[in-house]
Amino acid sequence: MLSPNEKKLEKLDPFYRPSVSKQKTSAEIVSEARNALRTVRTQRPFTPQEDQRKLFGPASSRTTENRPPSSFSLHASSFESSDSRPISGTRLSPLQLKPKAPASPTTEEDPCFSFPKPPLDPAKIRRISSARARLFRAASQGALLPDRSLPPTDSKKTVESKDTVMMGDSMVEINRVYLTESNAVGRLKSHPLQLTCDGSFTEIKEQETFKGTTSILSHLRSGGDQGKRCARILSCPSSSDLSRLQAKAVSKADLQEKDTEIEVDEVFWNTRIVPILHELEKEENIETVCAACTQLHHALEEGNMLGNKFKRRSILLKTLYKLVDVGSDLLSLKLAKIILALKVSRKNLLNVCKLIFKISRSEKNDSLIQNDSILESLLEVLRSEDLQTNTEAFLYCMGTIKFLSGNPGFRNEIISKGAVDILMDLIKQISENTKKCGTCSPNLGHLLVQVTATLRNLVDSPLARSKLLSVSAIPQLCTVMEQYVGDKDVCTNIVRIFSKLTSYRDCCAALANYSRCYALFLNLINKYQKQQDLVIRIVFILGNLTAKNNQAREQFSKEKGSIQTLLSLFHTFHQVDLHSRKQACQGAELPQAHRPPSEAEDLLIKLTRLLANMAIHPGVGQALAASRPAVGLLLTTLEYKSLDDCEELVINTTATINNLSYYQVKNSVIRDKKLYIAELLLKLLVSNNMDGVLEAVRVFGNLSQDRDICDFIVQNNVHKFMIALLDAKHQDVCFSACGVLLNLTVDKDKRVILKEGGGIKKLVDCLRDFGPTDWQLACLVCKTLWNFSENITNASSCFGTEDTNTLLVLLSSFLDEELALDGSFDQDLKSYHKFHWETEFKPVAQQLLKRIQRHHTFLEPLPIPSF
Numbered sequence: 083m084l085s086p087n088e089k090k091l092e093k094l095d096p097f098y099r100p101s102v103s104k105q106k107t108s109a110e111i112v113s114e115a116r117n118a119l120r121t122v123r124t125q126r127p128f129t130p131q132e133d134q135r136k137l138f139g140p141a142s143s144r145t146t147e148n149r150p151p152s153s154f155s156l157h158a159s160s161f162e163s164s165d166s167r168p169i170s171g172t173r174l175s176p177l178q179l180k181p182k183a184p185a186s187p188t189t190e191e192d193p194c195f196s197f198p199k200p201p202l203d204p205a206k207i208r209r210i211s212s213a214r215a216r217l218f219r220a221a222s223q224g225a226l227l228p229d230r231s232l233p234p235t236d237s238k239k240t241v242e243s244k245d246t247v248m249m250g251d252s253m254v255e256i257n258r259v260y261l262t263e264s265n266a267v268g269r270l271k272s273h274p275l276q277l278t279c280d281g282s283f284t285e286i287k288e289q290e291t292f293k294g295t296t297s298i299l300s301h302l303r304s305g306g307d308q309g310k311r312c313a314r315i316l317s318c319p320s321s322s323d324l325s326r327l328q329a330k331a332v333s334k335a336d337l338q339e340k341d342t343e344i345e346v347d348e349v350f351w352n353t354r355i356v357p358i359l360h361e362l363e364k365e366e367n368i369e370t371v372c373a374a375c376t377q378l379h380h381a382l383e384e385g386n387m388l389g390n391k392f393k394r395r396s397i398l399l400k401t402l403y404k405l406v407d408v409g410s411d412l413l414s415l416k417l418a419k420i421i422l423a424l425k426v427s428r429k430n431l432l433n434v435c436k437l438i439f440k441i442s443r444s445e446k447n448d449s450l451i452q453n454d455s456i457l458e459s460l461l462e463v464l465r466s467e468d469l470q471t472n473t474e475a476f477l478y479c480m481g482t483i484k485f486l487s488g489n490p491g492f493r494n495e496i497i498s499k500g501a502v503d504i505l506m507d508l509i510k511q512i513s514e515n516t517k518k519c520g521t522c523s524p525n526l527g528h529l530l531v532q533v534t535a536t537l538r539n540l541v542d543s544p545l546a547r548s549k550l551l552s553v554s555a556i557p558q559l560c561t562v563m564e565q566y567v568g569d570k571d572v573c574t575n576i577v578r579i580f581s582k583l584t585s586y587r588d589c590c591a592a593l594a595n596y597s598r599c600y601a602l603f604l605n606l607i608n609k610y611q612k613q614q615d616l617v618i619r620i621v622f623i624l625g626n627l628t629a630k631n632n633q634a635r636e637q638f639s640k641e642k643g644s645i646q647t648l649l650s651l652f653h654t655f656h657q658v659d660l661h662s663r664k665q666a667c668q669g670a671e672l673p674q675a676h677r678p679p680s681e682a683e684d685l686l687i688k689l690t691r692l693l694a695n696m697a698i699h700p701g702v703g704q705a706l707a708a709s710r711p712a713v714g715l716l717l718t719t720l721e722y723k724s725l726d727d728c729e730e731l732v733i734n735t736t737a738t739i740n741n742l743s744y745y746q747v748k749n750s751v752i753r754d755k756k757l758y759i760a761e762l763l764l765k766l767l768v769s770n771n772m773d774g775v776l777e778a779v780r781v782f783g784n785l786s787q788d789r790d791i792c793d794f795i796v797q798n799n800v801h802k803f804m805i806a807l808l809d810a811k812h813q814d815v816c817f818s819a820c821g822v823l824l825n826l827t828v829d830k831d832k833r834v835i836l837k838e839g840g841g842i843k844k845l846v847d848c849l850r851d852f853g854p855t856d857w858q859l860a861c862l863v864c865k866t867l868w869n870f871s872e873n874i875t876n877a878s879s880c881f882g883t884e885d886t887n888t889l890l891v892l893l894s895s896f897l898d899e900e901l902a903l904d905g906s907f908d909q910d911l912k913s914y915h916k917f918h919w920e921t922e923f924k925p926v927a928q929q930l931l932k933r934i935q936r937h938h939t940f941l942e943p944l945p946i947p948s949f
Contacts, residue, residue: 135443135485137477137532141615143570150477150528156440160433161403350385351394359401368410375416379423390425399424411441415454422459431467432475435460439478442485448492457486457496464504469511473525476508480532487539497540502549505533506558513562527569530562534575541582547589556583556592560599573606574616581619584626594627594634600641607647611654614681621651621688628695635699645696645705645712652689652715658682660722683728686719690734697741704750707742713751716742720762725771736766736777743784756785760794767803776815779807783821792826801826801835808844813856816848820862827869836870846885850892857919860896864926868933877938886938893931897924 136152138144358381361374378398382388387395402417414437421434438456441447451457460479469476483501486492512526512533540546550556559576566572583589593599603620610616627634638644659682679687693712697703706712719735739759743752752759759781766778782800785791795801800822807819823841826832836842845863853860867881867889877886900916 435478442482625692694738779818786825805839857923
């Protein structure tokens with residue numbers, strides 16, 4: 083006689099999946115349903131490498147007329163002689179040599195007046211005119227421009243010259259600067275043209291410059307009448323002289339500082355630098371000239387002559403510029419390195435950046451660039467020069483770095499030199515400038531394309547990804563993309579960066595936490611809906627964000643028109659795919675098996691994956707299940723696509739239908755079309771593709787909760803296929819097949835099907851093979867056997883003697899043991915599984931064990947099977 087508890091146990095209802103009336107949280111759905119709702123993975127969109135190195139690739143939205151060129155000619159004449167300030171090209175007014183009448187002695191405005199002079203002889207006039215012509219010609223070419231610009235405040239002051247000659251202490255004062263004999267030598271050397279006492283210009287030859295100026299100093303010391311007259315004339319300049327002197331005036335302190343530098347470096351210059359310059363002028367052999375350039379750079383560095391403060395810098399630059407025409411890439415790189423070290427600016431900075439860019443366009447020159455450490459010089463340009471003044475130079479500088487970043491051997495070096503910080507600082511400057519001006523500058527847009535393309539290459543490195551996270555780069559990239567939303571090239575590059583970053587959990591979480599990104603991505607999809615290369619990456623990013631983050635699913639679904647936009651996109655590219663398929667059929671071109679997906683198919687793959695991930699959220703899943711357009715597009719895809727046509731698209735579409743079929747809502751279109759869906763799934767079940775078979779079984783697992791589907795399964799012998807899958811020795815396959823069999827055994831009339839094909843034995847084998855490590859599968863097997871044995875009278879006749887004995891041993895051992903988990907589970911996951919092993923599996927196993935024990939007679943001791 084049965085006890086009250088045993089009677090209660092006998093009346094328990096059959097096990098089946100929970101009905102929709104018992105609402106669960108999304109966390110419970112994900113954790114308990116196991117594979118009933120599942121995310122879908124896919125590959126990142128493929129980006130082919132460009133054949134040629136250019137600023138803008140063939141897919142650029144910029145026309146040839148509206149973008150800077152990647153090909154150009156560059157010669158020595160392209161460089162300016164002096165880069166301290168721009169050359170106006172305006173000729174100077176000729177000096178007035180006409181005698182002037184002496185002003186009234188009472189005039190206070192000009193207490194120092196000049197006296198009339200006798201007319202000069204014709205020969206001297208010709209010499210004066212020749213000197214002036216040379217001066218004007220040199221000035222128009224920029225040869226006489228000083229290294230340091232005149233401060234604005236000084237230009238407004240009247241320069242009062244008090245040039246005197248002191249006999250006793252060998253001191254000369256010119257333009258308020260006192261020169262001793264030693265530093266007068268350096269000063270006179272620095273001026274190839276000198277103003278004589280009679281107002282004419284004489285040119286000092288190069289030989290005289292380097293031999294000294296003792297004769298001039300002796301003449302100044304002599305104190306003769308001519309020297310006094312010269313001093314008087316210099317102390318009372320004419321108006322034209324004043325304007326000329328004002329243009330060259332600098333502070334006394336700066337001049338003294340310069341003179342001190344020249345005095346200190348004079349011997350070093352003559353002994354170390356000049357011989358190397360002579361070597362460079364010979365241009366006999368490329369290797370010799372390259373070696374001389376290396377020596378020159380070391381010598382300049384040793385003499386502290388690098389930078390833009392050295393007075394003889396213009397002599398160096400002229401020599402270096404001439405060598406550009408030699409045309410050797412190796413020599414040009416060495417020249418560029420020295421020129422950049424001398425801190426050129428404006429046009430010369432642009433030209434030297436163009437020179438390096440031109441060389442870097444050939445991939446074979448990467449090793450030359452790496453050996454000469456040009457990269458560090460380029461990064462220094464971006465770090466120290468002004469963006470607004472040198473935007474075009476920055477463009478070609480960044481173009482070179484972009485080329486180098488495409489070389490995997492360069493990436494770690496670029497990152498280690500602080501490139502990520504520099505590039506993000508540039509992006510910040512561009513963003514701030516755009517915000518300030520209120521418009522997007524085309525030139526800054528061109529530069530931004532190069533910067534973001536470089537970052538796109540660098541993020542393949544873990545070091546770069548870590549650095550981007552540390553400097554909060556993701557919000558900044560979103561901001562600048564929002565500002566340049568009309569620039570497809572900029573948006574494409576940033577989206578490519580995100581498509582790489584979101585493949586990693588920490589980066590994906592950082593982007594998901596930036597709430598404004600969802601509206602931004604939605605805006606981009608609407609704006610560039612027919613631009614497959616951009617849209618597919620946005621969809622891929624959204625698929626990554628929604629794969630593991632339920633909050634991301636909710637946030638994106640709450641954006642206005644989000645689901646409608648996805649469905650519109652689905653319809654657009656579905657039509658494109660149908661059209662291309664129709665053209666292929668008309669051209670007698672049959673689809674090839676195992677071919678790569680077309681562009682339209684690839685986008686549909688990413689889109690169905692996104693819909694599958696979104697459907698995990700209960701609100702979104704139920705809305706999609708009730709959407710006729712959404713379900714219609716999915717079913718149409720299964721109708722005309724086979725696994726041979728596009729395997730991943732068919733599998734993703736089936737996975738999306740599986741997630742939608744989970745929700746048993748009254749207005750579900752999936753439920754309305756359940757029999758048609760079941761017919762479509764039959765072709766997947768009989769395929770040789772195990773992934774396709776698994777997805778189809780999962781859908782049957784959800785649909786088989788309906789009696790009509792159960793009848794369909796039995797009528798079409800689908801149950802035999804499910805029993806056969808129990809031998810697959812694959813946990814997910816066994817779990818899904820067992821789920822279908824569990825739902826079939828709810829109907830008493832269909833329980834007998836487990837006897838076909840050795841169903842009971844295969845269930846027991848699954849329990850033995852996977853039970854110790856998989857509580858969910860073990861629980862499912864026990865529930866199926868419980869349903870099957872509801873009207874049991876004898877355990878051996880119900881399960882068979884061998885399977886009954888095995889069940890008794892297995893269940894007894896499971897109840898006495900803990901769940902065995904390998905080292906791949908972290909502590910939290912182990913705790914989760916062990917908890918459900920105790921609360922979910924053991925109660926079911928205990929009930930099944932008691933039922934078998936009550937209806938089984940032990941004839942002999944049972945052997946304990948080995949695990």
